[in-house]
Amino acid sequence: MSPDLVYGRHPNPYPGKLFIVEGIDGSGKSTQLALLAQWLRSEGHLVIFSEWNSSPIVKATTSRGKKRQLLTPLTFSLIHATDFSDRVERDIVPALKAGAIVLADRYVYTAFARDVARGVDRQWVRSLYRFAVQPTLAVYYRVPLDVALYRILSGRPKLKWYEAGMDLGLHADVNESYKLFQARIQSEYERIVPEYGLEVMDATLPVEVQQRALRELIRPHLTGVAPSPGGDRAVAPEGR
DSSP states (O other), X not given: OOGGGSSSOOOOOSSSEEEEEEOSTTSOHHHHHHHHXXXXXXXXXXXXXXXXXXOHHHHHHHHHHHHTTOOOHHHHHHHHHHHHHHXXXXXXXHHHHTTOEEEEESOHHHHHHHHHHTTOOHHHHHHHTTTSOOOXXXXXXXXXXXXXXXXXXXXXXXXXXXXXXXXXXXXXXXXHHHHHHHHHHHHHHHHHHHHHTOEEEETTSOHHHHHHHHHHHHGGGXXXXXXXXXXXXXXXXXXX
């Protein structure tokens, strides 16, 4: 496949910074991103959040498809790509142009991991997201599968059908299906890390230790980033 048809050809040309966190469910990445936002806010930076699968234009379609169990791996992939494209155009790129710091809880690598875990062609998925801006820094939270599973299964009363990978026919039991599905996703993440140069965080370390390490990774990229004209604040994308 031509290099121009795969993700990774569009570095960030804007004054803002894009920091993302990735990892399987239960890795603790969302907690770390929230703590990072508090710190950046205290430093006077304008912070914009972007979350996976949050675009309003496909929310109703996704909900109907999941409820009726109509989504195939390919349609799932295309819906998420549509969601991502909308968020990039409406939220991420405008914020970067304005010089803001964008914090993304999951980015293209989530699609690379989950879609392939569902059997979608690896190179096809990468070509689907070829328009995406490369992040300033991407951090992968590595955690043993059994630790992540314990965190999720001990704190969630019921897993959703697609969340557990029940559409793949991996196992008749929803918890066992979830374990097998997460193992597939984790395997893909481990391929992605060296392919795209993601920084790796040991997600078994104490929360405060991880946060200090994350700030040290972020700090060199903050040079020259203008403070928010409104002072210490964090802003969610419009319409969220």
